[in-house]
Amino acid sequence: MEYAKTVPFTGRAAKAIDIARLTLLPLGFQVVSSSDYELRATGPGLNSTRENPLKGISEAAIIVRSSAIEMKAALGGVRKMKMFLTLFPLGMALLFLIVFGVLSLSVPAFRHWWVFLIPLAALAPWLFISPMMIRMIERRTNQAIDTLLNNMVMLAKDY
Secondary structure, three states: OEEEEEEEOOEOHHHHHHHHHHHHHHHOOEEEEEOOOEEEEEOOOOOOOOOOHHHHOOEEEEEEOOOEEEEEEEOHHHHHHHHHHHHHHHHHHHHHHHHHHHHHHHOHHHOOHHHHHHHHHHHOOHHHHHHHHHHHHHHHHHHHHHHHHHHHHHHOEOO
């Protein structure tokens, strides 16, 4: 997943880059290269929905031009969470099938077809929860990047 946006800008480039740097460094980003007009950083990754959504960025390039700020980002943290939320329910389904299969083979009371509806009922909500969470993570990360860009434009504005 990729993010790219260019916003109009009339202000001091060095101040805009400083705002981005001061926002990203406390989140654990590592600066790869930096100048008065450009900032490249790599992110620590997103491990939870409770973390700052900017951590969904794995690589960011912010370039301040004469009349615009250009932001390009690879959303590797978002991609990682998307993969987890896709594979987690599948892994749980496999585990439940193995456990209930072993139970049905070893315990005669579990040798009914309806016993396999129990794990199905437990996993059914994930058919709805997982896509909703994926969309929420993508939306929150995009909004956080938009907010960062807006703050860079507003706080580095020439008066």
